[in-house]
Amino acid sequence: MTDRPTGPLSGLLVADFSRILAGPYASMLLADLGAEVVKVESPAGDDTRSWMPPLREGVSTYYLGVNRNKRSVALDLKDPGDLALAQELAGRADIMMENFRPGGLTRYGLDYDTVAAANPKVVYASISGFGTTERGRVLPGYDIIVQAMSGLMSLTGGPDTGPFRSGISVFDVMAGLHATIGILAALHSRDEDGRGQHVEVNLLATAMSGMVNQTSAYAAGGVVPVRMGNSHPSLFPYEPLMCADGELVVTAGNNGQFRKLVEVLGVPELADDPRFSRNEDRTANRDLLRPLLVERLMTRPKMEWFREIIGAGVPCGPINDVGGGVAFAQEIGQEPVVEVGEGEAMVPSIRNPITFSETPVDYRLPPPGLDEHGDEIRAWLREPVVSTPLDHGESRDHAEGGDE
Known part of the structure; x- marks a missing residue:
C-alpha cells in the first residue's frame, strides 16, 4: 500500500x-x-x-x-x-x-x-x-x-x-x-x-x-402506490415464495423466464394458461398463480430449488442476513x-x-x-507555496485569491 x-x-x-x-x-x-x-x-x-x-x-x-x-x-x-x-x-x-x-x-x-x-x-x-x-x-x-x-x-x-x-x-x-x-x-x-x-x-x-417507477406511477399515471410487502406492483412472480424449509426469492421478468421457471417446477402447462401467459395476466391474477407455484416449491428445500432454477437461467436467491450477503460475495470471488x-x-x-x-x-x-x-x-x-498535500512533494497550481 x-x-x-x-x-x-x-x-x-x-x-x-x-x-x-x-x-x-x-x-x-x-x-x-x-x-x-x-x-x-x-x-x-x-x-x-x-x-x-x-x-x-x-x-x-x-x-x-x-x-x-x-x-x-x-x-x-x-x-x-x-x-x-x-x-x-x-x-x-x-x-x-x-x-x-x-x-x-x-x-x-x-x-x-x-x-x-x-x-x-x-x-x-x-x-x-x-x-x-x-x-x-x-x-x-x-x-x-x-x-x-x-x-x-x-x-x-x-x-x-x-x-x-x-x-x-x-x-x-x-x-x-x-x-x-x-x-x-x-x-x-x-x-x-x-x-x-x-x-x-x-x-x-x-x-x-x-x-423511479413509484413516483412515475403518480406523475404519469395518476396512481398513488400503496404498500405491497415484498410484492412488485408490475411483475409476478417477483417476491419470496415458500419452499419446504424457508423462502426463496423468485423472479420472472419476462415471458421466457416464466416458461423456464414452470418447466423446472414441473408444471409447464402454466405458461400457456391464458390467465398467466403474459406478464400483465400474471400480475392481475397473482393470487391464483402464487399457490400453484408454492405447491410445487414446497416439495423440496430452497437450496435445491435455487440450484435448479438458477441453472435454468431464471433469477432467484435465498434471503441472507448481512453476514450471509458478505459471505456470498466472497464465495463468488468478489472479495468484498x-x-x-x-x-x-x-x-x-x-x-x-x-x-x-x-x-x-x-x-x-x-x-x-x-x-x-x-x-x-x-x-x-x-506555507506560502501552494503544493499538493501532504508529503507528496509535487508542486501543483491551485486557484487562490488574487491569482485569477
Whole structure:
C-alpha cells in the first residue's frame, strides 16, 4: 500500500466540510478514486463518531464505513485563526463539499459566492435536506424525515402493517452518489472552459428521482402506490415464495423466464394458461398463480430449488442476513472486504464497487482519528507555496485569491 494516490482523480484536492453520511460517502468515493480529501471537523468531531453501537475498538463502525482515505483536521470556525485556515483550504481546493443548512456558511465567508470569487476554478458541492427555496431551506434534512415526507415509508411494509423506514439511509446514500456524479460532470465542464461551478443536491429531490417507477406511477399515471410487502406492483412472480424449509426469492421478468421457471417446477402447462401467459395476466391474477407455484416449491428445500432454477437461467436467491450477503460475495470471488491500513491501525472496510483497468482504486488510509493530521495540514496551509498535500512533494497550481 502506498500513501500516494494513484487513482483517476489523483492530483485533485477536496476540502470536505460535510458530516454524517451523504457528504462523507461522496468524499470517500472521490478519495477512493485518488483525490486528496481533507476532512474538516469541528472540535467535537463528526456526529457519527458517537453513533454506536456497533463499534470496533471503541470507534463507531458507522463512522468507519464512510471515512477511509481521508485526513482529518479539527477547525473551530468561530476562532479567527482556524477560520483563516479553513478559508485558505477552500481557496486551494479543486472541490469543496458541505452539507450545512443552506446559507449556514455565509457568515464564515465559506459560501459558494465568496469561495468562488477567490477560487474561480472550484467545484463547490452543497447537499441539503430540502433544497434552497424559502420554505425548503429552513427544514432540517435527516434521511428518515425525507423517507417519511417523500412517501417512501408509505411504500415500505405490508398491506396490514404500518409504514417502515428502509433498512439503510437510502436517500443519504443516493444523494451522495448524485453529488459525486455532479462533481465529476462539473470537473469535465471545467476542463472545457476553466471555470468551476456550484453543484447542488438535496435529499427530497433525490427521493423523487430515486423512487423511479413509484413516483412515475403518480406523475404519469395518476396512481398513488400503496404498500405491497415484498410484492412488485408490475411483475409476478417477483417476491419470496415458500419452499419446504424457508423462502426463496423468485423472479420472472419476462415471458421466457416464466416458461423456464414452470418447466423446472414441473408444471409447464402454466405458461400457456391464458390467465398467466403474459406478464400483465400474471400480475392481475397473482393470487391464483402464487399457490400453484408454492405447491410445487414446497416439495423440496430452497437450496435445491435455487440450484435448479438458477441453472435454468431464471433469477432467484435465498434471503441472507448481512453476514450471509458478505459471505456470498466472497464465495463468488468478489472479495468484498479490504484491509485499510497496517498493523494495529488496520480497519476492515467494504470494497469500492468500481473497477478500472488502468487506474485502480487504492486504499491508502484508514478512517482518521479526530484531528489526526491536524498539525501537518495546518503547517501546509501556512506555507506560502501552494503544493499538493501532504508529503507528496509535487508542486501543483491551485486557484487562490488574487491569482485569477
